[in-house]
Amino acid sequence: MENGTSIEYFNNGYIMQVKDRIKVYEEGKKAARTLTQAQQTKLLLEARGGGQTKPNGTLKRHVKQNSDKEADDEQEDYHMNVDDDDCDDQQIIVEQATKLPADWQPKQTPKPKPMKAVKKQPQINYTSPQVDLEELIRLRTENSFIKQQHQESIKQVEKYKAKNKRLQIKETQR
Numbered sequence: 001m002e003n004g005t006s007i008e009y010f011n012n013g014y015i016m017q018v019k020d021r022i023k024v025y026e027e028g029k030k031a032a033r034t035l036t037q038a039q040q041t042k043l044l045l046e047a048r049g050g051g052q053t054k055p056n057g058t059l060k061r062h063v064k065q066n067s068d069k070e071a072d073d074e075q076e077d078y079h080m081n082v083d084d085d086d087c088d089d090q091q092i093i094v095e096q097a098t099k100l101p102a103d104w105q106p107k108q109t110p111k112p113k114p115m116k117a118v119k120k121q122p123q124i125n126y127t128s129p130q131v132d133l134e135e136l137i138r139l140r141t142e143n144s145f146i147k148q149q150h151q152e153s154i155k156q157v158e159k160y161k162a163k164n165k166r167l168q169i170k171e172t173q174r
Helices: 035-047 059-069 069-086 131-172
Strands: 005-010 013-018 022-028
Touching: 005 069, 022 035
Parallel strands: none
Antiparallel strands: 005 013, 013 022
8 A cells, every 4th residue: 555554354354554563453343452463463364364263252152142132232332332441542553563474484593603713814825836936035135135234234333433432532632
């Protein structure tokens, strides 16, 4: 229907669903009725023609109506009036009910598995053993060259320090 509204009929009333709210109206009742989730499912299945329903006490009423029709009518009216007085201006709304397809089966959701800590390792691109060997030789040569330069710079720093000391001694003697 319009604006997310749908109406489904069952034996003695109808179910009106507006967005996520379901109202159940039965014949002879003025206000909507509160249902459990199981009752909603049963009515939805009945409305869609699926599912088998048991006549809960309906046979007894029919038997009574045949025997004491007038007395039972008065009692039913009294009970209906008591129920209706409580709910005249109030509509009872069942929230968070959904439409269920005829072949709907409840499914268990799998429990989330705990995540294991993943250690990040350096990414190494392997090409071939020959290339790796050549790269290692190049790095080793580069490393030895850098070590040699470092040793030379240390010697040069030592020379400058010695020269600086000699100059300071000469200045103090003057």
